[in-house]
Amino acid sequence: MAFSFFGGIHPNDMKALSRKAAIRPFPAPEVVVIPLSQHIGALCKPLVKKGDKVTLGQKIGDSEGLCAPVHASVSGTVTAVEPRPHVGGTMVPSVVIKNDFEETLCPDIKPRESIDDLTTEELIAIIREAGIVGMGGAMFPTHVKISSGLGKVDTVIINAAECEPYITSDDRLLREEPQRLIGGIRILMKCFGLKKAYIGIEKNKPEAIQKLSEILGWNSDIIVEPLRTRYPQGAEKQLIQSITGRQVPPGGLPAAVGCAVFNAATAAAVYDAVWLGMPLVRRGVTVTGRAIVEPMNFLVPIGTSFEELIDACGMKDAPSKVLTGGPMMGIAQFDWSVSVIKGTNAVTVFSQEDLADAKDPRCIRCGRCMEVCPMHLMPLKMYAAERKNDIEALDSLHLMDCIECGCCSYTCPGKLHLVQSFRTGKQKLRDAAAKKKA
Ligand code: SF4
Ligand code: SF4
Incomplete structure (x- = not known):
């Protein structure tokens, strides 16, 4: 790595809790609750109503403008379209589906044998229809990021830093399914008409670095860039600076310095959408924390409740806090019936030992x-x-x-x-x- 960034910290990454847990498919639950807002932008309008039958992967919500559609993650019957608790802390209109366990696939989902003839516009349209958003947590619609960067971007960067403590879902993805990631990167490069891309990975993931380096070889057009383990290495602006030395101006976007950054899971979802025709209906989630008996990495149907994930891993005692995401940027959840959405990379459950609140917080001007x-x-x-x-x-x-x-x-x-x-x-x-x- 040629560059670095100012500040940052080096917390105990606590990744040992879950980094050995291979990704397991989480059994589709009896009921999924799919929020109509899982992205930055306009709320989706429901395309289904109570009583409708839906198939796995069927589009069930969409809107115009800045929006990414949402899809059914199981086949079954819509039992309600109503506000439900959301990880963002508000009530959000959601489609509730009772699973029929038939896994009837939407007839629109068809794999492609070749993507050579697809134009940039066609690729962007496929990515939009698949409902892909930034899966590192930002949830910005990916098709908008691509289209707004056309003609400005000369460098595609894949954010596989996963610098947030506790979380290992991206690490496992890189180790277990590198071909999905690489396939997705090549599609993103094709969209921008670029011949080179970087994958930024913190050095605390040696297996992932080794695996990708072996597959890609030393003179690949996709360069594996091992990064210093320092939080927040995976923040967009810091990652760009670490890899290219370019500084995004205050209030500016990465495209202002010729960069487009995509999370590793997002790139893999792009592969699924373009090659397999599969919309974003499942994602990798780490369920971890010191209150959890057996921390795990799951491939989870969107709309599965936090409660079911926590139950599957077991809880040692009453937790002090449940977070969506990790301890640094995660949001505390008070209602565990909230659903996994496209931006949920982890459910972190703290024990009573983790409580660090001071009785009398005050500034001592230490700087x-x-x-x-x-x-x-x-x-x-x-x-x-x-x-x-x-x-x-x-x-x-x-x-x-x-x-x-x-x-x-x-x-x-x-x-x-x-x-x-x-x-x-x-x-x-x-x-x-x-x-x-x-
Ligand atoms: S939370 Fe904001 S103010 Fe605090 S260190 Fe991070 S960027 Fe700076
Ligand atoms: S200057 Fe005040 S706010 Fe900043 S770290 Fe010290 S005590 Fe905390």
């Missing part, structure tokens, strides 16, 4: 948060501004550039809830902007 912030921000000042509702200060401190990586919270000896405060502050800025516009 550590500034030393670790990879975005060169001033977390202590942003926190104070958010507490005071000082919208002007939040803006001038560039709060919106915060990537919510959690490095500042992790390192803060005062145990301040910095990231939560920044999420609230961002909402205040958005509300203030909307008010001004109105």
Whole structure:
């Protein structure tokens, strides 16, 4: 690796809990609850109603504009289209399907023998129809990322850093199904008309690095780039800087410096969509944490509840917290009936031993948060501004550039809830902007 990035931390990665667990197909549950919002953009409109029969892979929701359609992950009968709890913390309209366990495949799903004649526009249309979004958690529609980067992007980067502690689902994908990943990368390269791509992998995944290096060889057009193990190595801007040395300007997108970054699972989903005709209806999920008896990696039908995943792995005692994602960027879940969505890479269950909340959080002005912030921000000042509702200060401190990586919270000896405060502050800025516009 030629370059590095400022700040960051080196937490115990806790990946040993699940990294040996090969991906197992999770049995399709009796009922799946498929939210009509699993992406950044417009909510899908339901294309089915209560009583309708659906097939596996059938499109059940779509909309116009910035949107990615959603599909049935089982065959069966729609029993409701109604608001249900969502991992984002709100109630979201969802399609509830009772599984008939027939696994009747949608007749539209047909594998391709060749993709040589497909144009970029046709590939983008296939990726859109398959409902593919950023599966690392961002959930930005992949077809929009590709089409908005055409003519600007000279470098495709696959984000296989998986720097978030505890999570190993991408690591297992690289080790177990490298051909799906490589096939997906070649499709993405074809979309942009490029002859070269990079796969960025942290050095704490030696088996994955070795496997891909062996398959690709030393002079491949796809370059395996081992990266320093340092959180947040997998954040988009930090990854671009580590691999290319280019710096995305504040508020800018990767395409501004000629890069397009796709998560490893997203690339594999692109392969499934284009070669197999299969939409995004399943994804790899790590179920882990010190409260879990047997941490696992599963291939999970979208719409499966967290509760079922946790039950399958067993729980040692009452957990202190259940998160969607990992400990740094994950969101706490209070209702375990929430479903796995396209961006769910992990369910992390903390034990009582993991509780680290201070009774009297306070800033001791040590400055550590500034030393670790990879975005060169001033977390202590942003926190104070958010507490005071000082919208002007939040803006001038560039709060919106915060990537919510959690490095500042992790390192803060005062145990301040910095990231939560920044999420609230961002909402205040958005509300203030909307008010001004109105
Ligand atoms: S790390 Fe915490 S205690 Fe130290 S300056 Fe930042 S907010 Fe204050
Ligand atoms: S201020 Fe934001 S970007 Fe900086 S360390 Fe904290 S969470 Fe990460």
